Ligand SMILES: Cc1ncc(C[n+]2csc(CCOP(=O)(O)OP(=O)(O)O)c2C)c(N)n1
């Protein structure tokens with residue numbers, strides 16, 4: 143195994159595609175994902191990879207070409223972010239319905255408006271019902287590994303669905319971390335060439351894909367098939383992840399448990415900011431507080447059972463959603479609440495919104511969350527959702543508002 | 553009309569030379585008398601069985617209703633805006649798979665976009681422009697029924713001036729119906745310098761066949777705008793489709809032409825154009841131009857526009873009338 147080298151999250155994603163020996167890369171730029179496609183373009187231009195690289199005219203076109211390329215039997219990779227993901231939204235449903243495997247990396251970036259470049263998860267979580275599987279990475283290493291696992295999952299006959307692999311803009315996309323690249327020969331054994339058995343376009347075997355259905359019954363049937371495929375993916379992920387662990391020595395589960403064995407309190411987080419959560423957990427542990435963190439890694443299919451089993455019986459749980467469904471709150475909170483509904487030992491659940499548009503979650507904010515967790519544990523009512531914002535941020539924003547002549551009572 | 557003969561593909565001179573074999577079989581969900589389907593049926597005879605039709609939302613989406621299709625080739629329904637991008641994905645994938653030895657070359661197919669005028673002239677213009685810009689080796693077949701047919705005949709930017717549609721109804725403030733003129737897609741496409749570009753009519757099968765034969769010898773984007781008389785939307789009896797298809801050409805409203813690498817040739821120029829009224833009259837979508845009173849201004853405008861077009865053609869080609 144090659145030793146670690148420093149790679150940005152974007153370079154790690156590009157390496158994932160390179161190691162997967164992809165055939166086809168339709169591309170369209172959007173910050174902070176550009177470095178991925180620029181690297182792949184360079185490798186393609188140098189002849190380092192055999193893939194065909196094509197610059198498309200939009201994400202809508204890019205995703206159509208990606209799905210169509212997969213439908214023709216190629217192993218396809220592409221990447222986008224934020225507005226790009228939304229621009230291609232119609233196509234996400236379309237190609238998931240074609241039941242073709244491909245890997246789409248999303249580099250999370252908050253959505254307009256106002257426009258910004260930094261991360262939160264409203265982009266990726268908006269895609270949660272498209273039929274794509276979703277893997278959310280915390281580290282650069284996990285990006286490479288998740289892409290390889292994603293292809294295995296996507297191409298498994300019991301799954302046959304495209305996969306979104308998410309990494310956070312800036313906090314991962316442009317952050318260098320030591321990454322161990324699996325040797326290509328070993329990857330080729332883990333991930334053999336894609337040989338489509340049910341969706342392809344061939345001169346000698348005509349086939350229709352995406353044909354119209356009339357009446358609700360065939361439509362329901364095909365939709366139910368997607369549900370079953372997602373269910374299958376839960377089990378398949380575990381099998382594939384175990385094989386990955388045996389071959390490469392790194393283990394990935396549907397959820398990651400951090401200091402959870404004896405934990406009374408739990409933070410639930412996902413993606414790169416989970417690292418901040420882990421640091422907070424360690425600070426609290428140093429003070430003798432029994433707390434741990436559950437990181438959501440696979441978000442579609444939703445690992446409800448694993449989550450329920452992990453959270454049942456705790457004193458209190460805070461779900462930190464790095465997204466906002468205005469008028470409702472966090473997107474993941476109700477999903478986790480649903481997962482726990484049947485548990486008799488259901489912990490109080492605190493909904494927290496933090497880290498929108500790349501806003502930091504400070505130590506003070508983690509302290510505030512913990513304060514509320516303690517209150518919730520003794521049965522006190524806690525305002526929900528809790529919207530994290532510090533005094534300092536409030537003051538600074540007020541100054542900006544004054545400059546803009548839009549002073550309000552913030 | 554002079555057509556270059558290719559070593560494999562001779563141009564034809566008589567109807568008898570058109571292949572008898574059918575590549576689009578009857579029994580579809582498309583309206584009886586659909587001019588667009590007739591044009592596609594003729595085109596398919598040249599394209600042959602090794603094809604994939606990449607479709608944009610429209611009437612022809614109903615050609616493939618699970619579990620049937622009338623095609624001998626494959627079918628891929630995409631979206632309304634991105635069929636050309638779907639063609640790109642298929643073409644690229646087949647090319648790279650063949651190059652990498654993962655697919656035998658015999659398994660290759662012709663990649664054919666099938667889309668209505670609405671998606672083509674409006675929503676899909678940018679994705680098609682992208683495919684043309686990239687020089688994609690594919691076919692684009694646009695059946696131009698001059699409206700959003702599948703959704704109930706609303707105005708598209710291919711709807712001609714004066715036609716009534718569901719969104720350009722006739723009223724006291726809008727006596728002519730559609731007040732915009734038809735977008736000149738031929739010129740928009742021609743500006744991209746595709747390998748081949750032509751207009752075709754289902755009533756001129758020899759011209760249509762020869763154009764597809766000629767395009768088959770060329771690599772790159774091959775584009776067709778097929779005049780698609782539509783009994784359902786234009787409100788005439790289905791058995792009159794052939795008449796309206798012919799009249800559109802004979803009146804000069806629909807010009808049969810081609811552009812090879814940008815140079816335009818008119819492939820059929822009637823000795824004398826018939827008055828446009830012969831084409832307009834009898835179609836329900838134009839009835840308000842004749843009843844309850846004649847809208848002389850609108851009729852004049854339509855005739856003038858056709859006359860201007862052909863005057864320009866004769867001026868630039870020097871062809872005698
Ligand atoms: C994004 C999107 N918007 C709207 C529609 C609804 N729609 C389906 S078919 C159609 C009309 C297409 O018109 P045209 O391309 O002219 O083809 P025709 O129906 O005339 O065959 C529309 C608007 C759609 N499928 N997708």
Ligand code: SF4
Nearest residue numbers: 583586611701782784
């Ligand atoms: S509505 Fe018109 S274009 Fe559409 S299928 Fe019917 S006849 Fe053809």
